[in-house]
Amino acid sequence: MSDHPEIEFIDLKAQRQHIGKAMDDAILKVVHDGNYILGEQVGQFEAGLAAFCGAKHAIGVANGTDALILVLEALGIGPGDAVICPSFTFAATAEVVAWMGATPVFAEIDEATYNIDPKSLAAALDTARKHELRPRALITVDLFGQACDYDPIEAFCKQNDLVLIADSAQGYGANYKGRIAGAIGAFATTSFFPAKPLGCYGDGGAILTDSDEHAELLRSLRFHGKGAYKYDNVRVGVNSRLDTIQAAVLIEKLKVYAEEIEKRQRVAQRYTAALKDLVTTPHVMPDCVSTWAQYTIRVDAAQRDAFQAALKAKGVPTTVYYPKPLHQQTAYKHYPVAGNGLPISERVAQEVVALPMHPYLDEATQDYIIAAVRAALTSKASAA
The missing domain is CATH 3.40.640.10 (Type I PLP-dependent aspartate aminotransferase-like (Major domain))
Structure with missing residues (x-):
């Protein structure tokens, strides 16, 4: 631990x-x-x-x-x-x-933003x-x-x-x-x-x-x-x-909400700068500002469980939003799906992982999280 x-x-x-x-x-x-x-x-x-x-x-x-x-x-x-x-x-x-x-x-969603695709x-x-x-x-x-x-x-x-x-x-x-x-x-x-x-x-x-x-x-x-x-x-x-x-x-x-949104930008920018060479980091559209409710990266679906376990072992919590799209869930799978299916929604659900994110995440803690993420990803890459 x-x-x-x-x-x-x-x-x-x-x-x-x-x-x-x-x-x-x-x-x-x-x-x-x-x-x-x-x-x-x-x-x-x-x-x-x-x-x-x-x-x-x-x-x-x-x-x-x-x-x-x-x-x-x-x-x-x-x-x-x-x-x-x-x-x-x-x-x-x-x-x-x-x-x-x-x-x-x-x-269907847009693969870059995860929002509904116009x-x-x-x-x-x-x-x-x-x-x-x-x-x-x-x-x-x-x-x-x-x-x-x-x-x-x-x-x-x-x-x-x-x-x-x-x-x-x-x-x-x-x-x-x-x-x-x-x-x-x-x-x-x-x-x-x-x-x-x-x-x-x-x-x-x-x-x-x-x-x-x-x-x-x-x-x-x-x-x-x-x-x-x-x-x-x-x-x-x-x-x-x-x-x-x-x-x-x-x-x-x-x-304090406007101030907190600004603080979230700094946390997100540091994450992205440190991790963009290893994982798919969030994409924010031009002329837009996110509130960063979550900071969601994508990893290889076959590695996600092991990746989360490695972070948990180092005391870094992660969460998956969302592991199964609604059209695949029991309560909603009988409702209509547009076109020939939703392959992007299904794929990203297997790859997304959210890292700790809040306005008061200090740089030392964030650096520890970043190091843990990089170590987990590089160890999996070398093992492969």
Whole structure:
């Protein structure tokens, strides 16, 4: 085993120390005030979240999955409808579509960015129509922190009357050619799960939109479909509210979020400079900035297990996002797949490995990780 101090994959304790007393004060204020549901901090955070990315409205909800569900509910998407989405992502992306009784249609990803490939969308649309489904929406995923290539995606959606829903749970705040993820798409959703770049101390999520009409509808839907007051139910809704303590936490985290994104750039740049000669390192599109939710490299599929074991032996944690595309999973393998299959999604799922990544990863620890990665890779190469 390693004699190096324990390395965290995502070090939330380091962030906690950095924020310090301000976080304690913010949480205790909510406790003492006693307004635990939709207290004033919720509105304050929603305003700050919208302002950070340039959206008109932010609606806090209970989690990122609910954020997607509520958008689909607001759009009236249901049985007979098709929603195009990637397969190389977390289950929630397709889960919400199936939950509404609609059909996810899986599209291929771009091998360089791992995001949905704009060139695959036409095949996905054709597949939906061949299955006699009504194409209604496209859910993109800003995977690993990088925004999708939205210029051609938006053009495609406009041409084919599709609603663009940007799942920015990993990429909220990323920069795409001067635009900020969160304000891209008819709707953007995000998650505040603690491990996300902008995370809270439990579950939380938000929807962002420029539509006044949809913002009002979403605020109603998240609160049991209420009208003028909570016992005036004008529609069937759900109970999905961002609680006040989590909003207070997020207010403090949002204050340092821009700084943390900058720190993540430096960590990613050092990784890339040190490892690009041995592995496939992440590719960020020109004029774009990732939030680096994960730093994902690719290694030979036959070596990945041994590579991870070698790093674990040295105290370096790794994770695979994602080991099996959705279209190969039991719950989703009966849904349509665009074109003749998704070979890129299937291949990269066998090769990707995420290294420790967070804003407070100091250079000494990062150098230790880099040395461990290089040693594991070069030992395998020499053994071969």
